[in-house]
Amino acid sequence: MTTKEQREAAPENSLLREWTGPLTSDITLHPGNFGLGKVPAKFQPDATTTMVCGFCSTGCGLNIHLKEGRAVNLTPQTNYPVNLGMACPKGWEALTPLQAPDRATTPYLRGKDGKLEPVDWNEAMTVFTERFKDIQTRHGPASVAFLGTGQIVTEEMAFLGALAKFGMGMIHGDGNTRQCMATAVTAYKESFGFDAPPYTYRDFEESDVLVFIGSNLCIAHPILWQRVLRNPNQPEIIVIDPRKTETAMAATQHYPIRPKSDLTFLYGLANILINQGWINPDYINQHTAGFEDFKKHVQAFTPEMTAEASGIDVKQLHHLAETIHQGKRVSFWWTMGVNQSHEGTRVAQAIINIALMTGNIGRPGTGANSITGQCNAMGSRLFSNTTNLLGGHDFKDAADRERVASILGIDAGLIPNQTGWAYDQIIDGIDTGTIKGLWVVATNTAHSWINQSSIQRIFAKLEFLVVQDMYHTTETAQFAHLILPAAAWGEKDGTFINSERRIGLVKKVAPAPGLALSDFNIFKLVAAYWGCTELFAQWRSPEVVFQIIKRLSHGQPCDFSGILDYKMIDAAGGIQWPLQQEEKLLDSERRLFGDGIFYHGDGKARFIFGEPREMSEPPDAEYPFILLTGRGTSAQWHTQTRTAKSAVLRRLYPESIYAEINPSDAARRGITASSWVEVTSRRGRLKAKAFITSTIATGQIFIPMHYAQTNQLTFPSFDPYSRQPSYKSCAVSIRAIHPKEQNA
Incomplete structure (x- = not known):
């Protein structure tokens, strides 16, 4: 079908009708072609521009070197406050995956013979709309769901969540950040009143005691480990991990606790700190609530009981507690070894409790600090419209729904009054036959989901599976009925939010291959074919959407209404939230809670705790x-x-x-x-x-x-x-x- 035929076959309100040239990868970029083609002319030939890396949540700044308007090489930024001229192997190779031969360059539709065949965008969008609407008509709005990601830019996440829930009437949607950061999110919300990692990367260099729990920082976040190595204070580096990881090898103290004994271990550590008087009563009294109940709770976790459960003897336990007590600036850091646990939320809160009761929060070199995984997991946490309403609002709060609706210019009745199912509940819903259609965006569930053989069996039950990805070869794409080809990092504009709450800029420095579109423009097409374009009339470009989500953040703990635009982010080397309207940006690295005021109504942090739970599947004679x-x-x-x-x-x-x-x-x-x-x-x-x-x-x-x-x-x-x-x-x-x- 020719381009003219595609446009004429499209619905009257279809954005395909705005195309004025052929659908090929060599057309010049202009407002009507959805990001196809050459790099914007704002980047001059043989120039250099800057942007943040698209791999992990560290959020390193990169110099992208351009030749004839296209990215040809990169180097780390020397003055970016995150990486200070360093890059890990993935960062150095960030451009290479864009050139892979298995890039999805056209939509693919599975035919009656079971084979995936190329189709044009008009057919892809027509099938997308007809199949999902048919399922909803026959089985109700809860019969379709979406799974998003921490890999796409914040503006696209907001568009996906708003489109799915406000425009398409989906009730259920979640993201792959459920696999990495949900525990930290829940712990922070309950303890602090908001999902708010309190630290700045400078804290790695300012602590005199650093405690890593379930974190192999050397391998998972090598640039952050380099920040530790820059610490001039000859710090104690403590690793609590069953394995002698690379980080543990470099530590001054390693506590190889038994797997999943960490909650008992931390309660036993708190017991020693409390009974030895190695706590900060003034901070506890002024800035926290619930300490006396926590104190009673941990009395049962005697050193002897803790030693038996964890495999760490009493003398070592006391040495660890004393090291924390003697530290003037103690920081606590955790990653997936804590989060990916059957009782991870309470473990994370046990870490938070120790930081609170010793007064190690809000000051340089302190904090209860969760290190994020994916490049934009923080953006997903705040703006994916899944676990919370856009901008950290609450689906269940009528005033929040009205406020969000007013900013977006939509009817508040379109906003659900409850959160949808979590990732595992969506998967279970497919298995039980409740969910018949699924839209998967930039994640590889068939590989990454727990108990992999089960998910592959479950996906076979779907009536309609859409996979939107930069590659057509992923394990999940092999189950798809429809594949939508997406542009990658470096082929579109937007923002990421890293572990330390820093908003960084992503730029289009390379053309997307073939007919691939940015996720943002795919969502625009979906809205047009679905018939809800009017709801997103103001969502014209990623930078316009940034202004929308900026207004959504205003008055929230994550307020960044003081950021003027993309240009300001670029010039500042990224900006941490919060930055309120009219507030001057005085420092490139800023931490939270320096005033001791948290986000609960009374301004106090909470001590949250619970009984340890048995390991989900302990070893036995058959599986030892x-x-x-x-x-x-x-x-x-x-x-x-x-x-x-x-x-x-x-x-x-x-x-x-x-x-x-x-x-x-x-x-x-x-x-x-x-x-x-x-x-x-x-x-x-x-x-x-x-x-x-x-x-x-x-x-x-x-x-x-x-x-x-x-x-x-x-x-x-x-x-x-x-x-x-x-x-x-x-x-x-x-x-x-x-x-x-x-x-x-």
């Missing part, structure tokens, strides 16, 4: 090992959808999946170094190469999360408060594979 999962190398990222495209990065990590096992366990099972082993759980089995190392304790096995096979083993348990999956612990067995078996 505990499987731990986590980051493998700094060159790998999540499901490797992008990092595997780089030959440079592939050379920096093992090609084959591997399982770390303690030497004594290996010897008892006849396992030798680099031999093949079979690791089995009640859900699946995989073959891996044995890596024999004393960094893993006896009775434990570690397998990196990045390989597709890993989640065939994991047990689907969830934190009851955050509903985050517990990827870090399940029962497995391991055996040597005989060479004849391997060759069979």
Whole structure:
């Protein structure tokens, strides 16, 4: 079908009718072509521009070097307050995945023969609209859902959430940030009154004691580890982790607690601090509520009981407590080892409680600090319209609904009065037949979801699955009925919000391939074909939407109404929220709670606690090992959808999946170094190469999360408060594979 025929076949209100040229990748960018084609003329040939990296939540600043208006190379920014001239392997290779041969360059529709075939955008949007509307007509609005991401820019997240819930009438939607940050979000909301990581990266350099819990910072966030190494205070570096990780090897103290004993361990630590008088009564009395109840709770967690549960003896426990007491500026940091747990919310709050009762918050070098995973997980937390109404508002609050509706210029009746289902509930809803249609945007559920074989079986039940992604080859795309080709980081404009609440700028420095469109423009097309364009009449461009979400933030704890525009963000080297209207930006790095005022109505933080819960799947005679999962190398990222495209990065990590096992366990099972082993759980089995190392304790096995096979083993348990999956612990067995078996 020609371009003219596509336009004429489109509905009257279709944005396709605005195209004035052919649908090819070499047309010049102009307002009507939805981001196709060449880089904007504002970037002069052979120039350099700046933007933030699109991999992890560190949010490094990069110089993008342009030739004839296109990105050809990059270097780290020397003056960006995040990375100070440094970049990890992923950052150096950030442009490479854009050139991968398996980029989705056209929509694909699965035909009656089961094969995916290229179609044009008009057919793709027509099928998208007809199929989803048909399912809603037959089964009701709750029969369709969406799964978003922490990978796209904030403006696109807001558009997706608003379009799905206000325009398309979807009740249920969640994001893949449920897999990494939901626990921290829930903990902060309950303890502080808002999802507010309090720190700035400068705190890594200003602490005299840094405590890392379930965090392998060296590997997961190498640039942040470099900030630790810049610390001039000769700090105590404490790592609490079952494995002797790279970070633990570099620490001054390592506490290899038993897997999932962390809640008991932290309550026992609090017990010692309280009973020794190593707390800050003035801070507790002035700025917190609930301490006396917490004090009573932890009295049961005696040093002896804690030692028995955690495997850390009483003398070591006292040494840790005394180190914290002697510190003048103590910071506590956690990542997925805490968040991805069956009781992660209470563990995170146990960390927060220790920071509060010792007065280690709001001052330089202090804080209870959750380090985020994905590049824009913070943007998702605030503006994806899933766990909260846009801008940290509450779906259940009528005044919040009215305020959001007024800013957006829509009827408040279009805004749901309750949050929809969480990720795991959506998956369960597909399994039970409640949800018939699913829209997956920039995430690879069939690889990353816990108990992988189950999700693949469940996806087969969907009547209609749409996958919107930059690649057509992901595991999830293979189940799709319709694939929508999306532009990637570097091929569109917008903002990310990093771990320290810094809003950074993303720019279009390369053309999207073929017919691929930015997610923003795909959402514009969906709105047009759905018939709800009028609801989003003011959503003309990402920067216009930034002004909208800025108004939504006004008066909220995340208020950034003081940011004028993209130009101001670029010039400032990113800006941390909050920055209120009329407020002057005096410092590039700012922390929260310096005034001791939190976001609850009385201005006080809360001590939140609960009883430890049993491990979801403890080891037994049949499955005697505990499987731990986590980051493998700094060159790998999540499901490797992008990092595997780089030959440079592939050379920096093992090609084959591997399982770390303690030497004594290996010897008892006849396992030798680099031999093949079979690791089995009640859900699946995989073959891996044995890596024999004393960094893993006896009775434990570690397998990196990045390989597709890993989640065939994991047990689907969830934190009851955050509903985050517990990827870090399940029962497995391991055996040597005989060479004849391997060759069979």
